[in-house]
Amino acid sequence: MTPDFKGTHLWDRLCWAKENLDGVQSDYRVVYEDSIDECAKILVPDPNWMACALQGGILPPVWVYWELAKDEAQPDFKKHTRGYLLHETEPMGPMTEEEAIEYLIQKDVPQSVWKSWDEGNRPKMVICKKEQLPATREWRNAWRISDDLDLAA
Amino acid sequence: MAFGTLKADTLTHSTAGSLTTDYVVNGSAKAWASGTPTATVNDSFNVSAGTDYGTGDYTLTVTNSFADVNYAMTATGRGNTAGHIVTRNVARGTAGILAVEIETDAGVAGDFAFDCNVHGDLA
Numbered sequence: 001m002t003p004d005f006k007g008t009h010l011w012d013r014l015c016w017a018k019e020n021l022d023g024v025q026s027d028y029r030v031v032y033e034d035s036i037d038e039c040a041k042i043l044v045p046d047p048n049w050m051a052c053a054l055q056g057g058i059l060p061p062v063w064v065y066w067e068l069a070k071d072e073a074q075p076d077f078k079k080h081t082r083g084y085l086l087h088e089t090e091p092m093g094p095m096t097e098e099e100a101i102e103y104l105i106q107k108d109v110p111q112s113v114w115k116s117w118d119e120g121n122r123p124k125m126v127i128c129k130k131e132q133l134p135a136t137r138e139w140r141n142a143w144r145i146s147d148d149l150d151l152a153a
Numbered sequence: 154m155a156f157g158t159l160k161a162d163t164l165t166h167s168t169a170g171s172l173t174t175d176y177v178v179n180g181s182a183k184a185w186a187s188g189t190p191t192a193t194v195n196d197s198f199n200v201s202a203g204t205d206y207g208t209g210d211y212t213l214t215v216t217n218s219f220a221d222v223n224y225a226m227t228a229t230g231r232g233n234t235a236g237h238i239v240t241r242n243v244a245r246g247t248a249g250i251l252a253v254e255i256e257t258d259a260g261v262a263g264d265f266a267f268d269c270n271v272h273g274d275l276a
Contacts, residue, residue, distance in 0.1 A: 025193075039206075044203045045202050046202050048198065049200060049202065104201060140205075
């Protein structure tokens with residue numbers, strides 16, 4: 001059971017998790033395109049992070065990361081001054097693996113992608129299983145999301 | 154079994170001298186990862202995801218962001234053949250994104266497993 005980590009520094013929460021939780025390798029992958037001039041990117045969940053998400057009581061709500069990203073996007077940004085949001089905001093409860101992937105997308109995929117992933121002529125983002133990716137790395141820098149995706153499937 | 158908290162400002166060895174615990178805290182790697190050529194993370198600390206941007210082009214995103222971009226990152230490409238050139242990609246890196254590019258010793262981007270350690274101040 002996760003200790004009551006309210007107000008505990010996120011670093012200390014991660015230390016507890018590393019000591020007490022086994023990593024969980026997810027089969028999910030998030031493929032996205034954030035530039036028409038670049039190949040598709042592939043986001044892979046970290047196993048220790050996934051263990052924290054499934055356990056609950058460790059990770060801060062995702063809006064905390066959005067706030068820090070806003071600060072860092074300011075032209076005069078030098079240093080984070082609102083790190084306390086990571087440590088003092090009440091941690092998230094346990095998530096399912098699918099909920100954790102949704103959280104991770106909102107944390108680590110550019111907002112310009114996940115906020116409008118299905119707008120336009122073709123999807124900018126797809127969640128898939130690792131077996132659905134090409135089996136080899138051949139032509140990796142030309143990989144794109146297929147135009148033939150059946151999103152209703 | 155749960156262990157309690159040891160609070161101390163100084164560690165003293167019987168013969169070798171003393172060390173303030175500031176050195177221990179500040180000298181600890183605040184993030185590390187062992188990654189594969191497809192950005193899958195084998196093991197790590199303070200990392201939320203790996204991202205494969207293309208051949209030899211990877212990022213690691215952290216859970217507890219660094220205070221700024223002035224962290225010290227060391228990374229190595231793993232392999233049993235030729236040497237690898239590993240570069241910290243500052244154009245892509247932020248306080249929460251650690252960016253690594255790996256090339257062969259001929260200067261060609263290549264997919265290699267990699268290790269990454271980061272020291273610095275956390276947000």
